[in-house]
Amino acid sequence: MSFPDALNVLKSRSLPALVQEELERMIIDGRLLPGEPLREVALSALLGVSRGPIREAFRGLEEKGLVTVVKNCGVHVRTLDVDEADQIYEVRAVLEGMIGAKAAREIGPEGCGELRALIASMEEAVSGSDINRYTALNFHLHDRLAALAGNRKLHETYNRLVSELALFRRQTYVHNEASLALSLEEHKAIVSAVCTGDAERAAALLQAHTRDSRSRMHQVLDPADPIARSANTRSPE
Amino acid sequence: MSFPDALNVLKSRSLPALVQEELERMIIDGRLLPGEPLREVALSALLGVSRGPIREAFRGLEEKGLVTVVKNCGVHVRTLDVDEADQIYEVRAVLEGMIGAKAAREIGPEGCGELRALIASMEEAVSGSDINRYTALNFHLHDRLAALAGNRKLHETYNRLVSELALFRRQTYVHNEASLALSLEEHKAIVSAVCTGDAERAAALLQAHTRDSRSRMHQVLDPADPIARSANTRSPE
DNA sequence: GTATTGCATATTGTTGACAATCTTCTTGTG
């Protein structure tokens, strides 16, 4: 990091903000698991700050829905049950439809170039059976679509729900090479609809994609579940 | 407050949580205005607590989008510009459609009774030209609809956006007796569609209602604005 | 008169200390 960059960080970032971001990363990428306690004193030692900023960060994370704070008992990474995950998926599907429609209407050549480059990278990841890379690109593609829809509140609202889902999806995100290939085809179709300006198709494809993801979650949890049955050979998200 | 209630509050509610709720009420009901600074020391004296819990509450409010926290400069009630308000309305319209459809499908006799009672109260408020009471009932009706949709994440997502809009709407919420009467008719139609299980109509009415509200906002800000022109004789929200 | 510098004040950011609460372990009793 250059001196100007370091100076900028020092002047604009407080300890609570930095701590909150780090803890959020740890939660989203699985270093902190649902149900796991977050100990003020241990984190204070680990991160080299006093407990005050950690307490402040906890409040932000609580409001973001990633942790639960119980007076006198401590803070835990929040656990999400299947009912709540279902509810999130239901709302997410509607928002995905909105994202697809708006992105298809608003996108320009630069945006399409970007999405197509992401698809190309995803193709490489599938060829190399690099599941981790594919997962990261998958997330990035959806994030970019939400941003290209051109409504920041929509993007934020979507991201909030997706972050909460991360508490749950990690337990149920199971895939193999066949399902990766299928997922890639779905993403290609979505990007194609968006880049040709077909708002209705883009919306429908993204909504179906979300519903598949939800069905697949149920299949992993309970193969006999009726919702899971609709996910026979669909993509793993 | 009874002793058991007071004991319950004491055992389960921390100072930061109480402070956050109080500040949020002050923001939503206009006692604290957008742009207004929130001084730790002054609030500490006012609320009778030390600065630590206040700082914690600020972090929660920041994550909720109601305040901005700038390092070394302090905390201010967030100001919302018309672009952001537009974006919120756009997302809100889609969520309202979802709420209307789901409420119409899921509602039972108790829920309908509740909504009809609220409409009756709103009729009284209109008869008595009690604008404040009508406003509170109006908000309550929308909140109950969102709850009756039967998806908690949808309700929370909707509430978050509505809370943020409160930062802006207070400046633009203008009405008179004629517009109150019109608003009441719209709400009657919405409740009627929901209670007869007409999901499509309920969704369409709620979306139109939201779009009217947005248009009206623009009319107050700039009568020559093209978006405002579509709100000629519509209801004030 | 204007611009710059220095100082005082107000406020924020962080830390450590103390009190309160919960959990776990140990001891005593039946």
Add this chain to the structure above:
DNA sequence: CACAAGAAGATTGTCAACAATATGCAATAC
């Protein structure tokens, strides 16, 4: 041996003190 009570330890909640930073005002220089 099982259960209850008490003590110890771990942790959280809050406060006050100190350091750091921003803002406003007065004094000085050009």
